[in-house]
Every structure is written in structure tokens, then in C-alpha cells.
Amino acid sequence: MHELAIAESLMAIVAEEGRRHDLQKVTIIRLQIGSMAGVIPEALTFSFQMVSQNTIASGAVLEIETVPVVAECTECGQRFQVVDQVFVCARCGKSEIKLASGRELSLVNLEGETRDGDG
């Protein structure tokens, strides 16, 4: 449900980076989205299509990499992928853990076109 807000924030960043790098057009936007972020890729893509109309990112492809939820046990240091929302260490059974990944909402890189140097 919050994909629209995320798409708007993303558009603001893409526009800012576009100005910084003198991009005339953005063609590919690569994102990492953690499984725990509750973002539906299709909904984000749809929202981004709406908010990017008539901008340099109009028609850009969103390449979304989903990052699994990985936790690290603060007791024994074991790293494990979280399955079925059980944040309990598979090795020592302790549930004192910290998240290593899974909450990403990151822009990783952009591809686009600049004006030709001579142009």
C-alpha cells in the first residue's frame, strides 16, 4: 500500500541524480528491496510509471532485486536465513539476533543517456 510513497521518493532521487550527472534520459533503475519491507514489486513498478510520466525517467525499467531476510545471532555469530518469520538462531537456539539484511529499500544504480560531449 505504501508503494506510491516509495515511488515518489524514488522519483525525487532519480531526478536529483539525473541533474547531477547531466542525464537526458534514464533507461534502467536498479533497486534492492528487502523481503521484510512489505513492498510488492509490481505495485512499485506501476506506481513509478505513474509518477515518472513526463520526466527523464519516463519509460525507465525498474530492475528489482529482492533481498532475503538474513539474521545474525548476537550470541554465537551464526548467520542464517529467516524462514517463516522465526528469528531464532538455528545453531544455538537463542533469539538475541540482529538483522543482517531484509529491510533494504535501496537504489543501487541508474543507466541513462547523457548529451554527447560534442553536442
Added chain:
Amino acid sequence: MAEVKVPVVRNILQANERLAAANRKRFDDAGIFVFNLMSSPGAGKTSLLERTVEGLADRVKMAVIEGDLQCSFDAERIQKKGVQAVQINTEGGCHLDGNMIQIALESLDLNELELLIIENVGNLVCPAEFNLGEHEKVMMLSVTEGDDKPSKYPLMFQLSSLLLINKVDLLPYIDCDVEKIRQRARQINAKQEIYEISCRTGEGLPAWFSWLEQKVRETKQTRQQN
């Protein structure tokens, strides 16, 4: 035209994070404890606030920011109890964000407060993702929603330091196993404190009041030390 690849690596929600950090600084400078109350619609957030105002308003100087999709019924309910309440209408938006709180703060004199309660939009998903600058996230789950909710909405359970299980007076009439809620919540967030309450009967509320008063005291002490 020349094709280029630009490495960026930026948090998409960084604009919100910046606003949340600015809000947090204002809260800390004023020495007030702020929590973000989240739950699904109808779990009893506004009832909890009414009870909290009744129970604490003579001892703790408080104000409420009410987030809602439409209408200002909730703010009116709180104002009737004699506490300042600012309504934010998100006009269909499913969560509050740092910017909305910044605007709402213009209507409040933080130096006159010890406690600020932010009631988020009823929703177990989106509000968890947007920091507002609060010190703690508190979530509420009512027993009528079922005991499978922690596994279905893990992020909110993971981020909330306190879980209030509301409407426990209804337990004799429904199929909800509170022990299952506790067990599943523990698997997601072992540090989360859990209180069972009923806003209708008042059961469990003294423990909630003590938790809040303790937080208010600690926040004030932190400010005095700095």
C-alpha cells in the same frame, strides 16, 4: 547521446529519515517522550488514548497527534478529555510520515509537554516502514484479530518495543490463543515486552501507565544529563 551507468546506492526513504531525525532532535531538546502507536483499524488505539488521558493527564503533561485517512472524530474524542489533540488527515494515505509530523508540531508547544503520543493510521504494514522521529514504536493487537498476526506482519512486531494485546475481556467468547500470540511474537522479537489489557474493563492498564511514566522520567533525565 552517450550511454552511462551511474552508481548511486541511496536509501529510497532517506528524505523521510532526515525529517524523522529533525523531529527527533526537537523531541530530545524538549525532553519529551514520544511514541508511535500502531495497529490495524479497530484494535482500540483511540480507546487506549482515552484511557491513558484519564489515567495520566493529572500527572503527565501530554498531547496527541491523530493520524487518520479522513475526518476528525478521533481528535475530538481526545479533546473532550481535555488534552490537546492535533488531527492529521492523510487523505487516503496509508501511513504517517516525518513531514506530516513536522507540520503537526507547528501547532504544539513542545516545551509545555512531557509526553507526545502519535496515533498512526490503522494499518499493520505501511506505518512500520516510516520513522517519525519517535523514541519507541508501540503496537496494539486485539484478540479478535486472531493469533496468527505476528507471523503475517513481522516487520511491525520486529520494530515495536512493546506489544499491547487488547480486548482480553473477550477471550472467553472467541478462539484466540494469547499464548500463541506471545510465542510467535517472541520468535520475531525476543526483546518485545507484552502486556495484556482491556480498554473496556481497565484490566492491565496500570502496567501500561507505569511503563509510560517510566519512559517519561527516563527521557527527562537524559535531557538533564546532556
